Amino acid sequence: MRMILIGPPGAGKGTQAANLVDTYEIPHISSGDMLRAAVKAGTELGKVADRYMKAGDLVPDDVVIGMIIERIGADDCARGFMLDGFPRTQPQAAALDEALKKAGVDLDAVVLIEVPDELILDRITGRRSDPETGTIYHLKFKPPPPEVAGRVVQRKDDTAEACTARLSKYHRETAPVVPYYEARGILRRVDGVGAPDEVLLRLTAALKAPSAS
Ligand code: ADP
Ligand code: ADP
Numbered sequence: 001m002r003m004i005l006i007g008p009p010g011a012g013k014g015t016q017a018a019n020l021v022d023t024y025e026i027p028h029i030s031s032g033d034m035l036r037a038a039v040k041a042g043t044e045l046g047k048v049a050d051r052y053m054k055a056g057d058l059v060p061d062d063v064v065i066g067m068i069i070e071r072i073g074a075d076d077c078a079r080g081f082m083l084d085g086f087p088r089t090q091p092q093a094a095a096l097d098e099a100l101k102k103a104g105v106d107l108d109a110v111v112l113i114e115v116p117d118e119l120i121l122d123r124i125t126g127r128r129s130d131p132e133t134g135t136i137y138h139l140k141f142k143p144p145p146p147e148v149a150g151r152v153v154q155r156k157d158d159t160a161e162a163c164t165a166r167l168s169k170y171h172r173e174t175a176p177v178v179p180y181y182e183a184r185g186i187l188r189r190v191d192g193v194g195a196p197d198e199v200l201l202r203l204t205a206a207l208k209a210p211s212a213s
Contacts, residue, residue, distance in 0.1 A: 001024045001026055001079075001080040001082075001108050001109070002080045002081060002100070002105060002106070002107050002108050003024075003080070003081075003082050003083070003107070003108055003109040003110065003111065003207075004082075004083045004084075004086075004087070004107065004109070004110045004111070004181075005017055005082065005083065005084045005085075005111050005113065006110060006111065006112050006113070006174065006177070006178065007112055007113035007114065007115065007192060008115060008117070008120055008167060008170045008174075009120065009124060009163065009166045009167060009170060010115065010119075010120045010123035010124040010127065010163070011113040011114070011115045011120075011123075011192045012113055012115070012123075012192050012196060012199055013030075013084045013085065013113060014030060014032075014033075014084060014136050015136050015142075015196055016113065016196070016199060016200060016203055017030065017082050017084045018135075018136070019196075019200050019203075020082060020200075020203065020204075020207075021082055023204070024080065024082065025079070026077075026079060026080040026081050026082055027076050027077060027081050027082070028082050028084060029068070029071055029072065029077075029081050029082065029083050029084065029086070030084040030085050031064055031067070031068060031083075031084070031085040031086040031088070032084075032085045033134075034067060034068075034071065035049045035053060035059060035064075035067075036053075036155075038067075039053065045063060045067065048060075048063055049063065053156070053157055054156055054157060054162070055157075055162065055165065056157055056161070056162035056163065056164070056165030056166040056169070057165065057169065058088060058089065058169055058173060061089055061091045061092055061095075064086065064088075064092065065091070065092055065095045065096075068083070068086045068092075068096070069095065069096070069099045072099070073099075073103075080108075083096075087174075087177055088173060088174045088177070089173045089174065089177070090173075090176060090177055090180070092177075093177045093180055093181075107181075107186055108186070109186055109188055109207060110181040110186050110187050110188070111187075111188050111189075111190055111203060111206060111207070112178055112187060112188070112189050112190065113190050113192040113199070113203075114189060114190065114191055114192055114193075115192040115193060116193070117167060119193065120163065120167055121160060121163055121164075122140070123138065123141070124158050124163040124166075125158060125159070125160060125163065126138045126139040126140050126141065127154070127155065127158050128144060128152035128153065128154055129152060129153060129155070130144065130148050130151065130152055131151060131152075131153050132151065135148075137152060141196075142196065188206040188207065188209070189206075190202045190203050190206050
C-alpha cells in the first residue's frame with residue numbers, strides 16, 4: 001500500500017498515521033518528523049530547514065524532495081509507505097510521481113483529512129508530544145497521562161503566529177495538489193472533525209471502499 005495523508009496542519013495526520021501503520025505494516029514517513037530530527041542533529045539540511053520551520057514557512061522543495069525520495073527508496077518501503085506531510089507543493093507531487101514511475105510502482109490512495117480552519121488554532125496550540133515515545137497528545141482533547149505529563153514538549157512552530165502562517169501556506173500551496181489526485185481517481189476525503197477514534201473508523205472505511213478510478 002503506497003499512500004499519502006494530506007490535510008491542514010493539525011488535521012490529525014500524525015495521530016491517524018500512528019493508528020494506521022500497524023494495520024498496513026508499512027513505515028510512517030513524516031517529512032516534518034524527519035526535518036525536526038535533522039534540526040536536532042544539527043546537520044547541514046537541518047540548519048537550512050530550521051529557519052523556515054520556525055517561521056511557519058515551507059522548507060525549499062529541492063531540500064525536501066531529495067530527503068523524501070531517498071527515504072522511499074529504502075528497503076523497508078518495498079511493500080509500501082505512508083507519507084505524512086509530503087507532498088506539500090505541486091513540484092513535490094510531480095517529483096514523487098516521477099520517482100514512482102521510475103521505480104515502476106503506483107500510488108494506491110491519497111487521503112485528505114478535512115478540518116475547518118476555525119478548529120485548527122486550538123488543535124495546534126494545545127499539541128504536545130512525548131519526547132521518549134513520540135506519542136502526540138493534546139492538552140484538552142487527548143491529555144497526557146500523569147506519568148507522562150511532566151515531560152511532554154511543545155513544538156517551536158506551534159505558536160499562534162506560526163500556525164496562521166502555516167494555514168495560509170496550506171491553502172495557497174498544498175490545497176492545489178488535491179485536484180491533481182482527485183482527477184486521477186485516487187483521492188479519498190475524510191471528515192476529520194470528531195473524536196480521533198471516530199475519525200479512524202472513517203479513514204479505515206474510506207481506504208476499504210473501492211476507489212473512484
Ligand atoms: P504539521 O503536522 O503541523 O502539518 P509538519 O510536522 O508536517 O507540520 O511540518 C512542520 C514544518 O516542517 C512545516 O511547517 C514546514 O516548515 C516543514 N515541512 C514539513 N514537510 C514539508 C514539505 N513537504 N515541504 C516543505 N516544508 C515542509
Ligand atoms: P497533524 O499531523 O495533521 O499536524 P496531529 O496528529 O499532530 O496533526 O494532531 C494535532 C493536534 O490535534 C494534536 O495535539 C492531536 O492530539 C490533536 N488531535 C488529533 N486528532 C484529533 C481529533 N480528531 N480531535 C481533536 N484533537 C485531535
